[in-house]
Amino acid sequence: MPRYTPADSLQSPRFTGPITFARLPHVRTLEDVDLAVVGVPFDTGVTYRVGGRFGPRAVRDASVMLRPYNANLEVAPFEVLSCVDFGDVAIVPGYTERSYAAIEAAVSPIVEAGVVPLLIGGDHACTLPHLRATRSRGPVAVVDFDSHTDAWDSYFGEKYNHGTWMRRAIEEGLVDVGHSIEVGLRGSIYAAEDWTGLRTELRLDYLTTEDVLKFGPAAVAARIRERVGDRPAFISFDIDVVDPAFAPGTGTPEAGGPSAHDALSIVRGLTGIDFLGFDVVEVIPAYDPAGQTATLAANLAYEMLSLVALRRTALGGGSADGSA
Secondary structure (H helix, E strand, O other), X not given: OOOOOOOOOOOOOOOOOOOOHHHOOEOOOOOOOOEEEEEXXXXXXXXXXXXXXXXXXXXXXXXXXXXXXXXXXXXXXXHHOOEEEEEEOOOOOOOXXXXXXXXXXXXXXXXXXXXXXXXXXXXXXXHHHHHHOOHHHOOEEEEEEXXXXXXXXXXXXXXXXXXXXXXXXXXXXXXXXXXXXXXXXXXXXXXXXXXXXXXXXXXXXXXXXXXXXXXOHHHHHHHHHHHHOOOOEEEEEEHHHXXXXXXXXXXXXXXXXXXXXXXXXXXXXXXXXXXXXXXXXXXXXXXXXXXXXXXXXXXXXXXXXXXXXXXXXXXXXXXXXXXX
């Protein structure tokens, strides 16, 4: 068995003990670890609603309901992977670039140790330092689930915020644009070029929400797998890509999105991809009255770590401690 596994909820009630992701041990070591969940409580980069700094706490709280077997992917991820809750990054409230440096400094050693970081935001601006932390792995294929492109050049003259991170990441050579894709674009925009420029200027592929709803989860997942190919990849999942009926607790909601079921199905369909990292961002508990947004985010994260476990099983690999 892997060294680090969740507490057994058949032996101790879920409402007891410290709140960690999926009741994993809170461990600040990378030895014998395959995947580390890291909170990134940063929301200085938002342009509308604030409060994403409390997202990691809410997602952890919701995650106590996660169980050890993924019936859809037919894998018991915690029997394959040694997983820990690595705690939170000590960001610098109110200071974007200093927080970026702190996030990169915290996540880079995780990547360098060969551990997969699963990052819980925080606003989408923090994906730029998440990707900076993967720099040593070369440009990565980014699968960005989002109702917005986040590819503006600036906002109110500022280069670093949650609407510009993708353009900055491309400029810094962090994104393998030929194998990257944005999924779920919708809503009103300033001009047609806000979307079409992804292909003509940045060479990114994209699917609109209308495409997602027309094609269905299985076809969308196949399109993503084809685009990524055999490249190392990173999923960035902005919870606002999901219809606000299912995920109201977010900063920039857009009407008319896919359901929670479809979002989970698409992520679940991304089997076989070599994922070196993930993030789930833009959960704001103040706008999440029943906790449904945090619950969805926790389940999306569970599907992501299950993909890592399934790929490792298919490749015949064991956990970091050498067990099967």
